[in-house]
Amino acid sequence: MTNIVVAEGASAFMNPRAADRGAAYGAARSAILNADGFDHAEAAIGDWPDYRETPLLALPALAGRLGLGALAYKDESGRFGLGSFKALGGAYAVYRLIARAIAARHGISPPRPAEILGGRYRNEVGGMTVTCATDGNHGRSVAWGAQLFGCRCVIYIHATVSEGRRAAIARYGADVVRVPGNYDDSVRHAAAEAERNGWTVVSDTTYESYRDIPIDVMHGYGVMAREVLRQMPEPPTHVLVQAGVGALAASVCAAFWLAWGPARPRFTVVEPVNAACLYQSGLAGHPVAVPGDLDTVMAGLACGEVSPVAWEILSAGADAFATVDDAFALEGMRVFADPSGGDPAIVSGETGASGLALLLATADSEPIREVLGLDGGSRVLLIGSEGDTDPAIYRQVVGRSADELRQ
Ligand SMILES: Cc1ncc(COP(=O)(O)O)c(C=O)c1O
Numbered sequence: 001m002t003n004i005v006v007a008e009g010a011s012a013f014m015n016p017r018a019a020d021r022g023a024a025y026g027a028a029r030s031a032i033l034n035a036d037g038f039d040h041a042e043a044a045i046g047d048w049p050d051y052r053e054t055p056l057l058a059l060p061a062l063a064g065r066l067g068l069g070a071l072a073y074k075d076e077s078g079r080f081g082l083g084s085f086k087a088l089g090g091a092y093a094v095y096r097l098i099a100r101a102i103a104a105r106h107g108i109s110p111p112r113p114a115e116i117l118g119g120r121y122r123n124e125v126g127g128m129t130v131t132c133a134t135d136g137n138h139g140r141s142v143a144w145g146a147q148l149f150g151c152r153c154v155i156y157i158h159a160t161v162s163e164g165r166r167a168a169i170a171r172y173g174a175d176v177v178r179v180p181g182n183y184d185d186s187v188r189h190a191a192a193e194a195e196r197n198g199w200t201v202v203s204d205t206t207y208e209s210y211r212d213i214p215i216d217v218m219h220g221y222g223v224m225a226r227e228v229l230r231q232m233p234e235p236p237t238h239v240l241v242q243a244g245v246g247a248l249a250a251s252v253c254a255a256f257w258l259a260w261g262p263a264r265p266r267f268t269v270v271e272p273v274n275a276a277c278l279y280q281s282g283l284a285g286h287p288v289a290v291p292g293d294l295d296t297v298m299a300g301l302a303c304g305e306v307s308p309v310a311w312e313i314l315s316a317g318a319d320a321f322a323t324v325d326d327a328f329a330l331e332g333m334r335v336f337a338d339p340s341g342g343d344p345a346i347v348s349g350e351t352g353a354s355g356l357a358l359l360l361a362t363a364d365s366e367p368i369r370e371v372l373g374l375d376g377g378s379r380v381l382l383i384g385s386e387g388d389t390d391p392a393i394y395r396q397v398v399g400r401s402a403d404e405l406r407q
Contacts, residue, residue: 061341077387
């Protein structure tokens with residue numbers, strides 16, 4: 001029986017399958033995400049116009065307040081001007097599929113980003129259409145990648161995606177179509193429309209016989225993890241990674257495993273209470289779908305079905321699974337915006353603040369800290385996966401705009 005520990009606003013359990021980490025697990029993980037794939041993504045994305053490392057911020061005062069030894073925050077708010085780490089994944093997959101199509105057509109090796117950006121293949125790329133379902137950030141990345149490399153793009157959003165997030169996707173020239181139901185319904189809709197129209201789905205989640213493109217997306221995310229490796233002189237003892245379909249968490253898990261081996265940090269997957277598909281899958285020991293409207297302020301995490309390849313990595317790769325209430329995500333945003341003790345102010349959206357949300361909810365709960373393995377000596381890394389990706393919601397929660405905060 002798995003021992004679930006509950007505090008007000010959070011719950012957690014140690015992953016019973018963390019023991020299944022033999023050679024077979026390592027081989028399965030590397031068959032999905034590997035150094036080669038991360039190297040390719042790093043080389044390609046490093047070539048894109050305006051690529052810059054995002055900062056890793058030290059938060060010593062907040063660490064003290066939370067009873068931790070150190071706290072670091074990987075701040076993705078400035079990633080390519082899109083506001084989240086997602087800029088790395090969808091757009092990279094769009095590049096890869098265009099490069100592969102050109103290679104197949106001309107019998108050459110896949111062209112580098114600069115060759116496509118230079119316009120040499122403009123006509124054939126212009127005849128391609130990419131599509132996906134999104135709760136905001138992934139679609140923004142796909143639309144941006146399509147605009148950057150010159151193909152058409154149709155994005156499907158579900159009923160509760162905010163108007164701000166819709167407009168942010170449309171800004172990159174995509175047709176944005178709202179469909180009834182939740183995120184998982186929109187995923188099915190995008191797949192059906194792609195099939196009917198001969199478009200290519202660029203999804204961040206895998207399904208039967210569809211793996212390569214989401215794996216490209218995950219290798220793209222690995223650029224962020226690789227930056228962390230360069231920015232941290234010694235590995236943190238813990239990392240908290242928020243999960244929607246689990247692609248981000250799986251990418252970070254694999255990249256850290258490859259680089260740090262046994263010295264890698266203890267890995268906790270964090271999800272909203274109402275959309276905890278990895279948590280439920282961890283309890284069941286196999287992928288479990290969470291039904292309902294998946295209602296949460298952490299919009300990027302409102303997913304009811306884990307990506308199967310992400311699950312292959314996280315099923316044994318995660319050390320613990322945790323849930324946190326929306327109220328703590330909102331508190332986390334405010335805490336980041338109004339730091340004390342000389343820590344830098346941080347613009348973090350609802351989803352970006354979910355790691356801090358878990359720490360805030362559990363700071364006084366020794367039983368949960370024990371499950372997570374946290375104590376006064378812990379050096380914790382938080383993945384600040386987004387900034388104010390919906391500026392109107394950000395202002396409503398924090399009381400100021402991101403620009404006002406940065407002044
Ligand atoms: C800002 C942000 N953080 C984290 C995630 C979670 O990523 P994944 O769905 O790969 O678990 C998302 C997903 O959309 C997101 O937008």
